[in-house]
Amino acid sequence: MILDVHNLTMKFDNRTIFQDLDFQLQEGSMTALLGPNGAGKTTLIRILLGMLAPTAGSFQFDEHVKLGYVPQFRNIDPEYPLSIRSFIELNGPLFKSKQFKQEVDHELEEMNLTSIQHTRMGEASGGQKQRAYLAQALLDKPNMIVLDEATASLDPSAKEELMALIQHLNKKHGMTVLFVTHDVPLAKKYMKEYLYLDHGTVQAGKIADFQEVYS
Amino acid sequence: MLQYAFMRYAFYASTFIAITCGVVGVYVVARQFSFLAHTLSEIGFAGAAFAAFAGIPSLWGMILFTLLGSIGVGELTLHTDQKESSISAISALFIGLGVLFLSISNSNARYATSILFGSIIGVDLQDVYQLIILSLIVIVLLILVARQLNYDSFDHIGAASHHLKTGLVSLVFLIALAMSVSIGSQIVGSLLVFILLTLPASTARYLGKSIWSMIIWSVAFALIGVWAGLYLAYVTNWPVTFFISIIEVAIYLLAYGLHQLKRN
Ligand SMILES: Nc1ncnc2c1ncn2[C@@H]1O[C@H](COP(=O)(O)OP(=O)(O)O)[C@@H](O)[C@H]1O
Ligand SMILES: [Mg+2]
Numbered sequence: 001m002i003l004d005v006h007n008l009t010m011k012f013d014n015r016t017i018f019q020d021l022d023f024q025l026q027e028g029s030m031t032a033l034l035g036p037n038g039a040g041k042t043t044l045i046r047i048l049l050g051m052l053a054p055t056a057g058s059f060q061f062d063e064h065v066k067l068g069y070v071p072q073f074r075n076i077d078p079e080y081p082l083s084i085r086s087f088i089e090l091n092g093p094l095f096k097s098k099q100f101k102q103e104v105d106h107e108l109e110e111m112n113l114t115s116i117q118h119t120r121m122g123e124a125s126g127g128q129k130q131r132a133y134l135a136q137a138l139l140d141k142p143n144m145i146v147l148d149e150a151t152a153s154l155d156p157s158a159k160e161e162l163m164a165l166i167q168h169l170n171k172k173h174g175m176t177v178l179f180v181t182h183d184v185p186l187a188k189k190y191m192k193e194y195l196y197l198d199h200g201t202v203q204a205g206k207i208a209d210f211q212e213v214y215s
Numbered sequence: 216m217l218q219y220a221f222m223r224y225a226f227y228a229s230t231f232i233a234i235t236c237g238v239v240g241v242y243v244v245a246r247q248f249s250f251l252a253h254t255l256s257e258i259g260f261a262g263a264a265f266a267a268f269a270g271i272p273s274l275w276g277m278i279l280f281t282l283l284g285s286i287g288v289g290e291l292t293l294h295t296d297q298k299e300s301s302i303s304a305i306s307a308l309f310i311g312l313g314v315l316f317l318s319i320s321n322s323n324a325r326y327a328t329s330i331l332f333g334s335i336i337g338v339d340l341q342d343v344y345q346l347i348i349l350s351l352i353v354i355v356l357l358i359l360v361a362r363q364l365n366y367d368s369f370d371h372i373g374a375a376s377h378h379l380k381t382g383l384v385s386l387v388f389l390i391a392l393a394m395s396v397s398i399g400s401q402i403v404g405s406l407l408v409f410i411l412l413t414l415p416a417s418t419a420r421y422l423g424k425s426i427w428s429m430i431i432w433s434v435a436f437a438l439i440g441v442w443a444g445l446y447l448a449y450v451t452n453w454p455v456t457f458f459i460s461i462i463e464v465a466i467y468l469l470a471y472g473l474h475q476l477k478r479n
Contacts, residue, residue, distance in 0.1 A: 049376065050378070051376065051378070069376050071372050071373070071376050073372065074370070074372050074373070075371065075372065079420070081421075081423065081424060081429065082369055082424060082425065082426070083424040083425065085425075086424060086425040086426065087369070087370065090365060090366045090370050090373060090374075091366065091373065093362065094361050094362045094365070118424065120424060133373075136370075136373060140377075
């Protein structure tokens with residue numbers, strides 16, 4: 001078991017977002033965190049990442065877990081000046097060692113960004129930006145990656161490309177994946193397990209068994 | 216022109232001012248603090264007026280006011296939805312105070328003009344040393360938090376998701392910004408110091424694709440502006456600030472035009 005969540009409850013002021021969530025994630029799993037907009041998916045992720053304190057309950061990661069995180073929103077406007085490479089390198093030391101540069105080269109290659117590494121982030125396509133966000137997170141050398149709505153604004157081919165890369169991370173590096181989305185068909189195609197968050201409760205199971213209960 | 220001591224002093228002082236404002240400006244623009252830099256200029260004016268009233272050197276009055284002002288404005292804009300109105304209100308308050316202090320301090324109109332519009336003849340050797348030391352303090356402050364400042368300024372969400380102490384970074388930067396405004400005002404004047412803190416860095420964004428290259432371009436454009444401005448002011452006897460503004464605006468418009476052309 002890589003994550004054990006126990007009786008997790010979150011309230012904003014007096015509004016309950018979710019109550020007494022109980023679920024586990026296994027090492028090497030590929031889990032879709034599904035649920036309609038506003039269900040509390042991002043809130044749950046932020047709690048698991050230690051950015052927000054839950055109202056009650058607890059959760060425990062395996063002690064060997066190293067988390068990588070791709071947040072839901074990023075403020076990159078069309079005039080944003082940094083190149084894809086410089087953007088990724090923000091998550092690194094001020095003075096870049098040869099070894100660090102090689103790590104960046106490696107992530108660029110793994111994310112199919114090598115040939116466009118000098119393109120400005122502001123001028124990159126949605127899919128390229130998402131891959132750059134993922135590459136930046138991969139510099140933390142995680143063994144578990146959390147992606148929040150990474151495909152939400154992408155066109156179909158960019159979605160497929162990103163999902164193939166995530167699948168690659170899981171297969172080749174054994175990385176545990178927690179993929180937040182409200183795109184059920186996409187989740188069914190690429191993920192193996194699901195967590196379904198709605199009305200303040202969570203259900204878990206194999207994605208093949210997931211019945212689409214919301215539209 | 217460098218055979219005159221006052222021109223040498225102005226030259227040294229403006230060199231350090233340009234370097235400091237050029238570097239700080241990259242972060243001012245990245246953090247979208249241009250409006251704040253503008254407000255701090257006005258707060259600096261009030262500080263210099265207060266200094267005249269209290270009989271202390273204008274630089275110290277400016278530093279005192281801009282430090283208080285930047286932390287106050289920084290806090291206020293973090294915790295209110297009405298960022299622009301609250302900054303306007305603070306501007307109005309400080310300009311009013313500046314006018315009051317000037318009038319009750321009985322200082323002459325020349326003093327007011329030199330605070331507002333800058334002057335190259337007022338700088339002596341001691342001022343030069345002060346400006347250099349203050350510039351170095353600003354640079355050291357930035358170096359101390361450079362990694363976090365880079366990440367937070369260019370990817371606030373990424374920095375926050377790595378649990379960086381973005382509040383602390385922001386505070387250190389506001390202190391550096393306040394000091395830069397005070398330093399820069401000594402030559403350029405408080406009315407136009409925001410030019411050095413925004414235009415070279417805005418131009419640099421069109422040319423650089425990494426933080427280092429933006430800093431180099433920004434400092435280069437700031438230096439070109441103050442050096443050429445000093446020379447032209449010396450030759451024509453027109454205000455140095457006029458030339459600096461014109462040069463920085465011209466460089467910016469040129470870079471902007473080229474950028475648009477390249478796009479289409
Ligand atoms: N910091 C906050 N303060 C108050 N309410 C919040 C906060 N963050 C999120 N919410 C509310 O919690 C609910 C769940 O939000 P979120 O976790 O972003 O949903 P999802 O990611 O599933 O779309 C929403 O109704 C949202 O308005
Ligand atoms: Mg969300």
